[in-house]
Amino acid sequence: MRIAIVHRERCHPRKCGTECIHYCPRVRTGDETIIIGESKKAEISEELCVGCGICVKKCPFDALDIISLPEELEVPTHRYGKNGFALYGLPIPVPGKVTGILGANGIGKSTSVKILSGSLQPNMGDLESGASWDEVLKKFAGTELFDYLKMVSEKQIKVSLKPQYIDYIPKVFTGTAEELLRTTDERGKLDQYVSALKLDAILDRKIDELSGGELQRVAIAACLSRVADFYFLDEITPFLDIYQRMVTARLIRDLAVEKPIVIVEHDLAILDMLADTVHVGYGRPSVFGVITRPKGVRIGINQYLDGFLHEENVRFREYAVVFDKRAHSVEAMRNVLFTFPPMTKTYPAFSLGVHGGEVRRGEVLGVVGANGIGKSTFAKLLAGVEEPDGGPNDLKVKVSFKPQYVKGDTDATVELLLRGITKKFDSSYYQHEIVEPLSLNPILQSPVNTLSGGELQRVAIAACLSKDADLYILDEPSAHLDVEQRVKVTRMIKHLAEGRDAGIMVIDHDIYMIDMISERILVFEGEPGRHGEAAGPFDMREGMNRFLQNLGVTFRRDKTGRPRINKPDSFLDREQKTNREYYYYTAEE
Incomplete structure (x- = not known):
């Protein structure tokens, strides 16, 4: 199975010599393998393409990708039109659990959420007429997602979303932080969230006057305050310090007892502490993405850092991410660049x-x-x-x-x-x-x-x-x-x-x-x-x-050297505090 991707925002036929067409060997034999379509962008016929990759190398704007997929990925869950991004698989929301999605940007996490929230109906790769919900449900029959997608198809799912880019919020809401939060207080928990996230001092300030960290906390409180069947939070940590991240994680864990929560997070320490299971997203950003079956959070993160998924037998990165136990090593001798003076x-x-x-x-x-x-x-x-x-x-x-x-x-x-x-x-x-x-x-x-x-x-x-x-x-x-x-x-x-x-x-x-x-x-x-x-x-x-x-x-290190947050008042947390070892600690030491 081969897919051809045209990144339309990068394709500029008027600025180039249409090298993709000129150098394509199939075009030279008379086939219309690559054409400039009605949209004034390149279009590639996946049926005629032989996967030589010449057009990919010749394109001056890096607008093309030709990818050969594993055989088991023949039917995508959703594809964005001809030469568009393809998603394979979906994460599984589980009642009483926090499900994490771990993967690169552009790998299909947002598409997954749109499908799970009911705002996007998966087309199962059928670009002509799309797939009906009956066809979608037949595809997922016998899986853990069947019952959930059935409720989505019947419009029985209410979703609360926390967006990734919070800087868009001031563009759609111009009131104060308190006015925004009052409109979302459907669970009667607003006062609790305001106190825990320390929002008291900013309630009377305009949304467009808030800093990134303040706006992030307001967005989290607004999301968690709504009544919903399914909660999705896209990146909770940007601009928050460690204390605020820990508080937010505890609030999410408390809500997860009642409702399923799916979270996308790139701070692995927080994801490790917060999630019960993780789905790893791999593939080629903006080209295709594969969402794996759920993995234990420790195993999933370690496999992601290693760059190799054992169950799928897939290596998606050439190198492993390694953490040095630098606290126990001798510091390198370096010359002084400059000295900064005492200042106030x-x-x-x-x-x-x-x-x-x-x-x-x-x-x-x-x-x-x-x-x-x-x-x-x-x-x-x-x-x-x-x-x-x-x-x-x-x-x-x-x-x-x-x-x-x-x-x-x-x-x-x-x-x-x-x-x-x-x-x-x-x-x-x-x-x-x-x-x-x-x-x-x-x-x-x-x-x-x-x-x-x-x-x-x-x-x-x-x-x-x-x-x-x-x-x-x-x-x-x-x-x-x-x-x-x-x-x-x-x-x-x-x-x-x-x-x-x-x-x-x-x-x-x-x-x-x-x-x-x-x-x-x-x-x-x-x-x-x-x-x-x-x-x-x-x-x-x-x-x-x-x-x-x-x-x-307190943090501990597992056998890979990866820092992991200890649960508050756990045995290791109490032991490390007693020994005044808050960060560099392993079971072997």
Whole structure:
């Protein structure tokens, strides 16, 4: 079985020489294997295509994919028209359980949810007339999904959804946070959610005035407050600190006792703690996706990190994601890049104190702490965006800064934006070190203001790292990136720090990312929203123990070295707190 995909947003026949048609061997023999259709985009006949792949290599805009599928994937659950994305399989909502979906962006998670929510009727690959619900139910007869899909077909399912990109919410609602939440309070639990998520202080503020973290918590509370038969939450962790993520996870677990919940999450530590089972999505993003049968959460995550699915006998990644037990190793000797002095910054309602410290050449320095504690303010002080009390800094180092919230407010293409930042765009070094790891080739001709949140994040990272600087500061680079992209970004950042002999500072709440990327960490403590203190930098073991002790959260490591959150008040949680080992702990130690 072979499928041909045309990424319509990248196909620009007027800007190219229609190389796909010109070089196609079947077209040269007289067949209409590839044509320019009525939509002014390329169309490929899957029946005539021999899968040579020449058109894929010749297309200047990376708009084509020709994929040979395993034989067992002959009938898709849904396909988006001729040369469109194909989805195989569906996740299974289970009453009383939290079901996780783990996979790359563009692998079919949102399509799955549309089908499960009843907003999209699966066509089973029939592009002419579509499939009737009777045909769909016949396909799923005898499976765990049959009863659920039968209720969907009879419109008996009410769904509550938390969208992935919360920045769209202010575009459709202009009132206050309290007004929005009151309209969704169908279960009478709003006061409980407001208290648990600490929303009291922002209830009277307009939705468009909220920060990303505040808007995320409002969206979660609104979703959980509705009466529904099925709850779906798409990425709960962006812009939330670890404490807020833990609180949100507990609220979701409480609701799961009553109703089935499906969650898409790229923070593996939270997904590990929150989900009962996971479905792994694999395939080729925006080309085809396969949703596996449910797996135990530990097994599913470990197989995903390993890149090999044992039951399916499928390897979908060439390398495994490995976690180094760096806390027990000797720290690399590095020269000091610069020393930042003690600083203070005072606002009407918040103050920040920095004791001073050093950043070393070639190192990645992690920065951790609760939201509202001053991490972004510290980054702005180093970048010169803000001035400390007493006047400007004189650090004598060039700083490149990616802010926490990135905006796509230009209609220039991604390529033009990056060319305006660096003269090295056409060099093989830049293409290999920046463009390829961030998977930017497919979107180079896309206007920046049309990008999704994850695409915009990758462009912002590229823009920051494209500048000539001594210190690069990345504020929450993991937001809206899937696991695969986070791994690639982590490897790229570590490689660039070494290669450029520069310092890179990463502010993030993803424990996995901080663990993989950091040599040392800076810990922010204090009272969120009132006062913050920057302590360190510390080595990883000391710093993470200090940070997690303040939060009252313990992590263990399984045999693969993967950090896992201990359930509160479990035996391991109590034992590690007694031993003051909040992070680096394994059964073998």
